[in-house]
Amino acid sequence: MGFSSFIVLLFLGGEIALFLIRKFSVPIDCFTFLVLLFNFAAVGVFAVFLSKMAIIVTQGYLVAIGMLVAYWFTLLPEWTTWVLLVALALYDLAAVLLPVGPLRLLVELAISRDEDIPALVYEARPVINHDQGSGEYEGQRRAWRRRRESGNDSESDHNIGTSDAEVTAPLIQNRVSSVVDGQESSVASTDNSFLEGIGLGSSGAIKLGLGDFIFYSVLVGRAAMYDFMTVYACYLAIIAGLGVTLMLLALYQQALPALPVSIAFGVLFYFLTRLLLEEFVVQCSLNLVMF
Amino acid sequence: MTVAAGIGYALLALGPSLALFVTVISKKPFLILTVLSSTLLWLVSLIVLSGFWRPFLPLNSAASWPFAVLIITSVAFQEGLRLLFWKVYKRLEDMLDAFADRVSKPRLYPTDKMLIALAGGLGHGAAHAVFFCLSVLTPAFGPATFFTDQCSQIPFFLVSSIIALAFATIHTFSMVIAFNGYSEGNKVDQLFVPVVHLVAGMVTLINFTTGGCSIGIPILYIIAILTLLHCGKMVWGKLTENQIRL
Numbered sequence: 001m002g003f004s005s006f007i008v009l010l011f012l013g014g015e016i017a018l019f020l021i022r023k024f025s026v027p028i029d030c031f032t033f034l035v036l037l038f039n040f041a042a043v044g045v046f047a048v049f050l051s052k053m054a055i056i057v058t059q060g061y062l063v064a065i066g067m068l069v070a071y072w073f074t075l076l077p078e079w080t081t082w083v084l085l086v087a088l089a090l091y092d093l094a095a096v097l098l099p100v101g102p103l104r105l106l107v108e109l110a111i112s113r114d115e116d117i118p119a120l121v122y123e124a125r126p127v128i129n130h131d132q133g134s135g136e137y138e139g140q141r142r143a144w145r146r147r148r149e150s151g152n153d154s155e156s157d158h159n160i161g162t163s164d165a166e167v168t169a170p171l172i173q174n175r176v177s178s179v180v181d182g183q184e185s186s187v188a189s190t191d192n193s194f195l196e197g198i199g200l201g202s203s204g205a206i207k208l209g210l211g212d213f214i215f216y217s218v219l220v221g222r223a224a225m226y227d228f229m230t231v232y233a234c235y236l237a238i239i240a241g242l243g244v245t246l247m248l249l250a251l252y253q254q255a256l257p258a259l260p261v262s263i264a265f266g267v268l269f270y271f272l273t274r275l276l277l278e279e280f281v282v283q284c285s286l287n288l289v290m291f
Numbered sequence: 292m293t294v295a296a297g298i299g300y301a302l303l304a305l306g307p308s309l310a311l312f313v314t315v316i317s318k319k320p321f322l323i324l325t326v327l328s329s330t331l332l333w334l335v336s337l338i339v340l341s342g343f344w345r346p347f348l349p350l351n352s353a354a355s356w357p358f359a360v361l362i363i364t365s366v367a368f369q370e371g372l373r374l375l376f377w378k379v380y381k382r383l384e385d386m387l388d389a390f391a392d393r394v395s396k397p398r399l400y401p402t403d404k405m406l407i408a409l410a411g412g413l414g415h416g417a418a419h420a421v422f423f424c425l426s427v428l429t430p431a432f433g434p435a436t437f438f439t440d441q442c443s444q445i446p447f448f449l450v451s452s453i454i455a456l457a458f459a460t461i462h463t464f465s466m467v468i469a470f471n472g473y474s475e476g477n478k479v480d481q482l483f484v485p486v487v488h489l490v491a492g493m494v495t496l497i498n499f500t501t502g503g504c505s506i507g508i509p510i511l512y513i514i515a516i517l518t519l520l521h522c523g524k525m526v527w528g529k530l531t532e533n534q535i536r537l
Contacts, residue, residue: 229426233338236331243324272338277422279348280341285427288442288504289358290419290454291365291492 002045005065005120009041012068048120055123062122066210070217074225081222082267085215089263096257107255120210212258219266229281230273237269238262297432300448304420304455308413308463315406322410329376329414329466330421336372337422340365355499362492370485373466376411377473401533404474405467405526412466416459424455442504450504454495457508460515461491464522471525480525487518 014037021028044061047053074081095101216238223230241262249256284290302309316322343364350357388398430437431448439447465484472480491514497507 227426228429229422232421232426233334236327236334239327240331243328269334269338272342276341276345277338280344281337281422282427283348283350284358284361285423285451286439286447287358288439288450288454288498288507289362289492289495290423290458291362291369291488291495 066213074221092257092259233273237265241265303452325410326414329411333418408470412463416462420455
């Protein structure tokens with residue numbers, strides 16, 4: 001898996017760097033370029049696998065890997081891309097929720113062996129504002145963080161992982177054993193040893209699998225190849241899908257696929273925008289009639 | 292006209308919204324979520340409207356009355372959705388207050404509620420600017436520019452950005468006025484917002500006549516400033532009345 005990240009960063013990243021160098025006529029010679037590229041790729045592999053680096057470096061490299069793979073996926077023909085996205089969303093749904101699904105078996109095996117899932121995951125640590133001490137902000141902050149923490153101070157964790165960098169069937173998984181739902185129920189007891197055994201939950205971060213990133217990017221990239229309006233619409237659709245998935249995660253407390261909802265919204269909004277909205281908005285704007 | 296001009300037009304339409312976002316809204320994650328969800332709601336309303344009007348397009352651009360009907364139906368639908376947004380927000384506010392009581396933290400202050408309303412309005416305004424102005428702005432990054440017949444003195448992109456700025460202001464602050472009106476049952480405020488939205492929409496119809504945009508756009512800005520002043524007066528009154536009570 002380290003080798004595949006190295007290959008992605010080195011070859012795919014190198015190709016794109018060459019495009020850019022050619023387009024902008026950057027004055028660089030090939031030996032310097034090779035040294036820089038090799039260093040970039042090597043640091044990337046270390047950043048992704050040894051998490052002793054600053055989190056921003058790890059996050060940056062994971063985003064870069066996602067972007068590179070997504071760029072090359074957008075070179076597929078248009079119909080192939082859309083059918084591939086829909087098919088993958090359906091496969092993800094089946095693989096994670098059905099009892100015979102391979103991803104579910106993988107997750108259960110990892111839990112039973114008390115291991116981490118061997119995957120590329122993007123970890124998003126929540127930003128805590130220390131400059132607001134007044135009580136009036138607590139209500140709003142708590143409302144957001146109630147999905148990440150239980151009512152008392154024990155750590156909880158939402159784990160969203162993939163199975164492999166190249167296998168593209170992501171899933172969302174919740175390893176919390178306490179009930180985190182501020183509205184109706186009270187807080188059950190947490191099982192800290194369970195979380196510590198997996199080695200997660202030290203900072204209450206949300207983890208998202210890289211496969212999710214890649215396919216969201218492919219969808220938005222393909223939307224961008226038509227027009228900017230579809231980009232904005234698909235971006236909003238994907239964010240909405242992610243929000244819905246996180247809410248379902250808080251509700252169901254088990255492994256959930258991250259792809260289906262967002263891809264469904266994204267594809268739906270793309271085709272609606274392309275067929276209906278664009279004509280309407282262009283007609284209105286060109287005549288300077290707005291509301 | 293160039294990348295600089297393209298970025299300039301984009302910032303003209305979205306600059307104040309971006310400033311508001313960075314200073315006020317980016318500090319609190321809940322407000323960012325509110326902005327995103329209200330943007331999504333506006334987009335959905337726009338898609339529904341375009342689905343309804345698609346069989347009738349392209350409209351004959353010589354006559355202006357089909358556009359009048361279009362504007363009336365669109366504004367009516369969007370104001371209806373604003374009421375729906377208010378109802379959803381009310382339920383959310385009750386849930387948040389119940390949660391705050393449970394963890395013995397203070398409930399939502401009036402400033403918090405106004406901030407949420409501002410975030411909702413900002414989402415609407417930004418969505419308007421993005422979909423009506425930014426999405427047709429792509430040719431402006433190239434080497435040439437475009438003039439329409441009705442407004443032949445300034446480039447089309449500039450006119451579009453200016454109108455988008457006015458509408459973004461109107462949307463942002465009329466949401467604050469509307470939420471305040473619904474929560475206090477103030478009929479004047481409740482009617483103010485749909486009327487202002489409708490009038491602003493109809494004023495853009497003046498752009499149909501040649502040279503009409505030199506009349507239409509100043510009127511639009513007068514409406515935007517009026518909305519700003521009304522909102523400011525209302526907020527000031529609300530803040531000072533709270534201080535007197537405390």
